[in-house]
Amino acid sequence: MPSLLELQRGFCAALCDGGDPPTSVIGGALPAAARLAVYRNNVFGTLTAALRLGFPAVARLVGSAFFEAAATRFITAAAPADADLNRYGAQFADFLAADSAARDLAYLPDVARLEWALNRALHAEAVPALTAAGLHAVPQAHRAGVRFAAHPSLSLLALAHPARAIWQAVLSEPEALRNSRLAAIDPGGPGEWLAVLRRDGEAELLALSPPAFDFLHALCQGVPLDAALGQVPAATAASLLADFIGHGLFHACLVPDAPGPDDGD
Amino acid sequence: MAGLAHAGADPIPAVAGIGLRAPHHAAFLGSPPGIGWVEVHSENYLGGAALRVLDEVREVCPLSLHGVGLSLGSAAGVNPHHLARIAALARRIRPSLCSEHLAWSAVDHRFLADLLPLPLTEESLAVVCRNVDAVQSALGLRILIENPATYLQFRHSTIPEPEFLTALAARTGCGLICDVNNIVVSTTNHGWNAERYLRALPAEAIGEYHLAGHSPAGNGTPLLLDTHDRAVAPTVWALFEMALRLIGPRPTLIERDAALPPLAVLLEEAAQADRRLACCRGHTGDAVAA
Numbered sequence: 001m002p003s004l005l006e007l008q009r010g011f012c013a014a015l016c017d018g019g020d021p022p023t024s025v026i027g028g029a030l031p032a033a034a035r036l037a038v039y040r041n042n043v044f045g046t047l048t049a050a051l052r053l054g055f056p057a058v059a060r061l062v063g064s065a066f067f068e069a070a071a072t073r074f075i076t077a078a079a080p081a082d083a084d085l086n087r088y089g090a091q092f093a094d095f096l097a098a099d100s101a102a103r104d105l106a107y108l109p110d111v112a113r114l115e116w117a118l119n120r121a122l123h124a125e126a127v128p129a130l131t132a133a134g135l136h137a138v139p140q141a142h143r144a145g146v147r148f149a150a151h152p153s154l155s156l157l158a159l160a161h162p163a164r165a166i167w168q169a170v171l172s173e174p175e176a177l178r179n180s181r182l183a184a185i186d187p188g189g190p191g192e193w194l195a196v197l198r199r200d201g202e203a204e205l206l207a208l209s210p211p212a213f214d215f216l217h218a219l220c221q222g223v224p225l226d227a228a229l230g231q232v233p234a235a236t237a238a239s240l241l242a243d244f245i246g247h248g249l250f251h252a253c254l255v256p257d258a259p260g261p262d263d264g265d
Numbered sequence: 266m267a268g269l270a271h272a273g274a275d276p277i278p279a280v281a282g283i284g285l286r287a288p289h290h291a292a293f294l295g296s297p298p299g300i301g302w303v304e305v306h307s308e309n310y311l312g313g314a315a316l317r318v319l320d321e322v323r324e325v326c327p328l329s330l331h332g333v334g335l336s337l338g339s340a341a342g343v344n345p346h347h348l349a350r351i352a353a354l355a356r357r358i359r360p361s362l363c364s365e366h367l368a369w370s371a372v373d374h375r376f377l378a379d380l381l382p383l384p385l386t387e388e389s390l391a392v393v394c395r396n397v398d399a400v401q402s403a404l405g406l407r408i409l410i411e412n413p414a415t416y417l418q419f420r421h422s423t424i425p426e427p428e429f430l431t432a433l434a435a436r437t438g439c440g441l442i443c444d445v446n447n448i449v450v451s452t453t454n455h456g457w458n459a460e461r462y463l464r465a466l467p468a469e470a471i472g473e474y475h476l477a478g479h480s481p482a483g484n485g486t487p488l489l490l491d492t493h494d495r496a497v498a499p500t501v502w503a504l505f506e507m508a509l510r511l512i513g514p515r516p517t518l519i520e521r522d523a524a525l526p527p528l529a530v531l532l533e534e535a536a537q538a539d540r541r542l543a544c545c546r547g548h549t550g551d552a553v554a555a
Contacts, residue, residue, distance in 0.1 A: 001421045004388050005340035008372040008381075015377060024384065024420045029487055035417035038488065042379040050378070079375040082347050083308050083334020123313035201314045 015040050016076055047075045050085040055092060055115045057167045058108060070099060086123040089116060107161035107187045111170075114163045117155035117196035121203040124153035129248030138255050143225070145256035150220040153198040154249055158213060160191045164205060199248055206247060212240050216249065224256065275327045277302045277361045279514035279542055281535035282329070284521060290318050292528045297325040300535060302361065304329040304518050310358075311350050319358055329362035329473070329518070330355060334376065337396045337410070338369030338383040352403045362473060362516065364409040364442055365400065367393065367430065384419035385429045390436075397437040409472045410434075411442035414450040414479075414491035426451070427465035440472035443512065445505045446520075449498070450479050450489045459504055468512040476501055476538060477520040494523035497534060505538070509545035517542060 002010065002024060013019040014036055025032040048071040052059045059067045074095045080088040093112035096102045102109075129151055138146055157163075162185060169181035193213035195206040208216065211232045218228040229237050244250065280301035285293060287309070303322060307330045310319045322328060332351060335343055355363060368380035383389045401408055412430055424432070434441055443466060452459040478495035482488040497519065505517075519534045 001386075003340070004338075004384070004386075004392055005372070007384060007419075008340055008369060011381065012372050012375060012377065016375070022419075026418045026420055032417065034486060035488075038416045038482065038490065039379055039381060043377050046378040079377065081374050082344055082376050083336070083370065083378075084311050084347070084350070085308065085378065086311070086313070123311075123315075125312050126314075126316065198314065201317065 011036075015043055016079060044072055044075060047080065047085070047088065048072070050088050051075075051092065054086075054089045054119045055112055057115055057170045058092075058096070058112050060170050061108060061111065061166070062102070062105070066101070070096065070101065073099065086119065089119065092116065107163060107166060110157075110159040110161040110163035111167055113157055113159065114167050114194070114196070117157055117194075118203045118205075120155055121153045121196050121198040124151075124198060127152060127251055130245060130250040130252055132242065132245050135245060135253055138253060142255045145224045145226060147222050147224050147254045147256070148219045148250045149222075149252045149254065151197055151249055151251045154220070155196045156213065156217050156220060157194045157196065158191070158217075159194065161187060162189045162192060164192050164194060164207070165189075195247075195249060197247070197249060204247070212236075215240055216244055219244070219250075275361050277327045277329065277516040279516055279546070281517045281519065281538035281542065282326075283519045283531045283535050284331075285322065286522065286525060287315070288525055289528045289531075290322075294318070294321055294325070298528065298532050300326060300532060301539075302327040302329060302516060304331045304362075304520075307332040307351055307354055308334045310354060316354075316357075323358055327361040328358060329364065329516075330358060330360040332363075332365040333380070334370060335365050335396075335400060336370040336376075337365055337367065337393050337400070338381075338389065339371050339396065340369075340392055341372065343396045343399050344371065348400060348403050351400075355404050355406065362409060363404060363406050364411060364473065366411045366413060367433070368413050380413055382413065382415040382417060382419075385422040385424040385426060387423070390424065390429060390432055393433055394436045397433065397439050401437065401439065407438060407440060409440040409442045411444050411475065412447050412451075412466075414444070414447040416454055416488055416490075418455060425465070427462050431465070431467045431470070434467055434470040439470075441466065441470045442473045442475055443471045443508060443515075444475035444477075445508055446475065446477040446479055446497070446501045447491060449501050449504055450491050453489045460507060463504070463508055463511055466512070471512050471515055474505065474508065474515050474517040475520055476505060476517060476534075492523060493520050497537075502537075502541070506541060506545075509541060514542045514545050 007022055007024065010022040014021050021032040021036045025035065048068055051071045074092055078091050093109045093116055096112050097109035165185050169178060169185060172178040172181050193208045193210055195208060195216065197204055215228055215231040218231050232240060282302035282304060283300055285303040285305050303326060310316050334347060366380050369383055370377050370379060370381060410433060430441055433439060448459055448462050452462055476497045477493045478497055479489045480492045482490050517538045519531055519538060521531055
């Protein structure tokens with residue numbers, strides 16, 4: 001008699017990796033493999049539906065049969081780690097980039113990256129955004145060395161393909177509009193620098209210039225403001241920073257360590 | 266487990282409720298129907314924009330949190346990170362009921378997104394009791410455990426399912442959901458006797474009924490599938506009426522998870538359940554369980 005843990009490992013292998021059903025499964029009127037197939041259909045059906053919900057543009061770009069086959073390979077390679085299926089699919093874009101069946105669709109992983117960022121935005125923890133007043137509360141003397149914490153719903157995407165245009169076009173209705181929009185896009189066209197976040201309950205997409213993107217990226221990495229200013233012309237830095245804060249891209253600002261009473265020699 | 270609070274400040278009376286799913290959020294909140302209570306799947310509201318919807322629903326009627334991901338049958342225990350998120354949700358929402366399943370879904374950090382069957386052994390009973398204790402401690406609440414719909418059995422099972430559930434309730438102090446549709450599905454699939462199953466359940470531990478639709482597997486496969494994609498079957502209504510006679514009235518849920526009809530269709534099914542609950546109260550003279 002297998003222990004419960006042994007049984008669960010064997011059952012999982014049979015479901016996901018195509019192994020034989022555990023010998024302790026009773027067949028009877030129906031072979032054990034056919035009984036197991038009911039569960040396998042449920043597992044792959046539920047997880048494929050979760051991926052289709054998170055990646056509707058990818059699903060439409062490749063068609064139903066291709067998407068289901070790719071999802072099946074992905075689920076086998078990377079089952080979710082926990083029960084929050086809204087957070088399932090973080091590696092789907094990288095999987096598509098490495099998947100030989102999708103090799104001819106070079107733009108597909110970028111569309112998946114954009115859709116994953118939109119998912120992250122919708123399901124991120126709800127925390128307030130830093131306001132201009134919050135930054136102004138930092139004493140002038142410390143402002144140059146201030147660091148920013150990105151809002152948890154924010155993703156920064158530097159994409160080699162026009163993924164936003166493709167995403168917008170492929171989700172257009174009706175079909176005639178969709179087809180005309182898709183026909184107007186060169187999938188090998190210029191890349192995009194995007195910030196994706198949730199604002200007022202909705203996902204929001206901001207297109208950035210490459211220098212603005214680099215500036216924001218440095219700030220989100222925790223580079224102090226004075227050091228990050230080297231990324232952009234001084235004349236535009238103040239207005240960019242005001243824009244970032246106006247769009248709620250930061251959660252907080254951290255004041256550089258002031259010497260505390262215990263820090264003195 | 267002594268001293269555990271029953272969930273929530275607003276107990277749900279023995280009336281019908283519906284499973285509330287995302288496509289019905291707008292219709293439900295736009296014009297709240299006169300429904301006794303609603304149940305949602307906890308895992309769909311662990312953060313982000315959806316959680317705000319739940320805050321609003323909570324203001325309209327009592328709410329039950331029904332988990333589908335704690336994997337109470339996992340030999341290696343409950344995922345502590347997931348349990349902490351469920352506990353945070355329960356603290357925020359203050360549900361009137363909180364429930365999970367007799368099933369497992371995860372092993373070795375792989376979550377399989379289905380309610381998988383357990384061998385019904387003393388080892389499994391000890392595992393599930395330990396996991397239910399951990400959940401009830403983390404939540405500070407008594408939870409209800411639902412009988413499963415299953416498609417296979419294990420050679421080394423030694424405990425009949427209703428006896429397993431009875432022992433689980435006795436050892437942990439948890440309550441039980443009597444899912445009438447699951448009884449119809451499992452007893453059909455395994456050749457068990459549905460009335461005997463019902464009579465073996467501990468009436469005092471039953472805190473809720475679930476009613477749903479099922480479908481034949483097709484392709485010559487002699488199984489019923491727990492699909493929740495259609496109206497409650499006549500066999501399920503008949504067994505529900507027997508349960509009302511044997512166990513008594515309890516909060517009763519109409520569940521639909523696939524092929525969702527308009528909200529009004531679910532409300533009409535809930536009204537059918539309410540008529541049977543009222544009829545049962547009329548016959549027995551029981552007060553509404555509260």
